[in-house]
Amino acid sequence: MDDFDFIGQNDHPALLALSNIDVLTMAKADLAGMGYKVHAAHTSEQFESRYYMVNYEIVVIEETFAGSSTFDNPSLRLLQSMPMQFRRHAAIILVGESYETMNSMQAFGQSVHAVVNYADVANLSQVIQKTVAENDLFLNAYREAQNRVLHHK
Numbered sequence: 500m501d502d503f504d505f506i507g508q509n510d511h512p513a514l515l516a517l518s519n520i521d522v523l524t525m526a527k528a529d530l531a532g533m534g535y536k537v538h539a540a541h542t543s544e545q546f547e548s549r550y551y552m553v554n555y556e557i558v559v560i561e562e563t564f565a566g567s568s569t570f571d572n573p574s575l576r577l578l579q580s581m582p583m584q585f586r587r588h589a590a591i592i593l594v595g596e597s598y599e600t601m602n603s604m605q606a607f608g609q610s611v612h613a614v615v616n617y618a619d620v621a622n623l624s625q626v627i628q629k630t631v632a633e634n635d636l637f638l639n640a641y642r643e644a645q646n647r648v649l650h651h652k
Contacts, residue, residue, distance in 0.1 A: 562595030
């Protein structure tokens with residue numbers, strides 16, 4: 500959905516920061532088909548505002564979002580500079596021509612969970628599912644401990 504709509508407790512929110520209309524359309528359809536409530540940001544300012552308002556489970560961001568490059572992408576830089584406790588709720592996937600799909604070292608170098616080359620966006624839903632599953636497995640102990648602390652205060 501392009502409009503910012505209400506996110507309920509049982510919703511699974513996803514945020515897209517994609518300027519390429521074909522990739523945006525495909526990502527929206529893939530995520531909606533997986534049961535996510537999709538928001539699309541159209542500017543870096545809108546991305547920042549939305550990211551701080553909602554604990555998105557998925558963030559798909561393009562290296563050239565809003566006319567930027569990988570090196571001067573304000574939305575990507577925001578995520579990379581953010582303390583980890585503000586990023587743990589989201590699996591972040593970076594899309595661009597500079598990356599080899601699912602290259603862990605490139606993802607690590609960009610401080611994201613996965614990277615996808617434009618040539619492989621047709622497989623975006625599989626990449627999202629794999630990335631979310633791996634992120635959930637990796638952070639399961641952390642989230643359980645965090646829930647215990649929050650519910651015992």
